[in-house]
Amino acid sequence: MAQSMGTAIDSLNAAYNSNIIPNQEYLLQGSILDSAVEVLLHRLRGLCDNVDSSPETFDDHEMCFSIRVMNTPPLVLRVRRALDHPEMPWQLRYIGQPELGDKSRPTIVRSSLDIGTSSTVVEFLTELGCHLDFEYITKGYMFRKGRMKITVSKIFKVNQGNEGGSDGSGGPPKPLSQSYLVEVSVVAHNGLDAVAEDVRAFADQLRPLVLLDKIDYKRL
Template sequence: MECIMQGIIETQHVEGLAVLLQGLCGSQRQAVKIHDLCLKSGPNLGQVPSEMHLMCDLSHQEPRWIVRHVGGAMRGAGAEQMPALVRSVLNCRISNNALRFFHSLGYKLDHELLQTGFKFQFHKVVPITVSVTSVCKIPKLHMIEEAVPITPGLQLVEVSASTSGDNYTEVAAAVSGLAEQLAPLLHLSKPGVLTGVVPTASAAASSLTSRATKVP
């Protein structure tokens, strides 16, 4: 399971966010470069459609592949009141011939995305990841060098942590608490809830980057 919150930030304010995150985290940012292949099931796999993501991490010297399946969100009064979304997620390491394997099962490639940017790893109640990425569509099959931003001038920010049925309340609170510390620059909410950019982002980013340049 996973607790997650999302938001957007203008690209011009990303460096200010990086300064804030580094100050909160105390460690350096890590590069993010992920090629995401979205596969959808064919009619031979049943009437209920399913979706898989083959994700190739290109930030390492040797590309690393995982298959990711995102399930439904937790429901009920308690889940509705939590600021973070709790959902089932399955990640599994796979080999680089996984696309051929899923094709043989009846899955078909629906679309491809490229995410580039950076992330910070926090250690709170549980490990929390904050990623800041530009999400790009790939118009030609596997041609990542021709990727085009889906929302030019905006980047996606995600705060997420793994959880279980035993501690999701505490994890959601930790994710929400970290998200609140980023409030001068952006507003984070459950995925699918549009919040827009924050009016105070420009002043906050300028202040952060200015202070960072003065540090010897």
């Protein structure tokens, strides 16, 4: 069993290093006030694929875990589950540190790897020594433009102690702000930096409704 597991890990590492697995996310982010979001959604319906159909909606619960090893930066892992489709697999996601050093790059570039899991993933991470740093609910709309994904989402606080909340932990979730988070992203193979230009070109079409840019979280 151990040998089979080791072989599987070696195969995954080989696929990752040979660019078989899409492992780079090209991303721009921004925000828009609640009062203007309907105008943005109308604009996106006209720009994105399947303009005759309604955008896909989502209602997700996301948890952020970290594990600290001596003298190394913490490893951060995210777990997401679909509250509106509980039969779907849970998602475990690793997101690397954004590469912001090159100012000529049109987007944020960061490592990204998504894995479908069972609902026991939280127990698994806890047994590994991971700690839950924070959690939140995100509700919104998702559009597609070729291989680009565009999301317009509202972030909610997870309430504890009351029953009946859509987040499964009690009480109706409360919004954290009076605005929506807007993200345009592409996950591609390492080295395909040209897709960043496509992301930037699409983001420019959403001006002046929303300004999408590279965000340096270390300066916030």
